[in-house]
Amino acid sequence: MANPFHQHLDELNELLVDMARRVVVAIDRASAALQEGDTAAAEAVVAEDEQVNALQFQIDDRIIELMTQYDAVAADLRFVLGAVRISVDLERMGDLAKHVAKSVLLRAPVPVVPESLRGDFAAMGAAAVRIAEKLVVILAEQDQLRAAQMGLDDDELDAIQERIHAQLPTLGYGPQTAVDAALLARFFERFGDHAVRVSHQVVYAVTGDVHLDRS
DSSP states (O other): OOHHHHHHHHHHHHHHHHHHHHHHHHHHHHHHHHHHHHHHHHHHHHHHHHHHHHHHHHHHHHHHHHHHHHOOOHHHHHHHHHHHHHHHHHHHHHHHHHHHHHHHHTTTSSSSSOGGGGGHHHHHHHHHHHHHHHHHOOOOOTTTHHHHHHHHHHHHHHHHHHHHHHHTTTOOOHHHHHHHHHHHHHHHHHHHHHHHHHHHHHHHHOOOOOOOOOO
């Protein structure tokens, strides 16, 4: 007979995976809305963020139940405590996708990204989606090897952010356009940082090794 406690741990991890999948959809839609000026897609991202928030509360409730009803051994306790941090980071990733979408709505019908930076932001969006999709696999499979490599994926976002920042003083943008571009680049960069933090928690849960947060 399966151990009820481990069944509950599996259910908790399924909630984390569900949350991560919703984050994939959010950043994918937000990135597309940014490129296309699609206000309907942007509005959907903002509205559906409530589902991500609701999952975080559901995860918190499950964690409280597990902590109060069972005596967890070290490895299981690491996973349960890690789930608290993971859900927080996933919720913030959802918020960052929402911030991108809100930027589209705030400037509509004017494109928030100037034509000369559209390629860089398309690359940032694609990288963020790849990172989020990889995070789903890492959580679903508790894949410590992929998790340990997440920092390399995040480096791509950092490099594009630096490239955008380097262009802003030279392209003659007005203050509002420059601020918008810098903030959007920051949203994507922080999205990657939170993915790295989630990956560190997975490595810790599986191995007990501590990875210093470089974000």
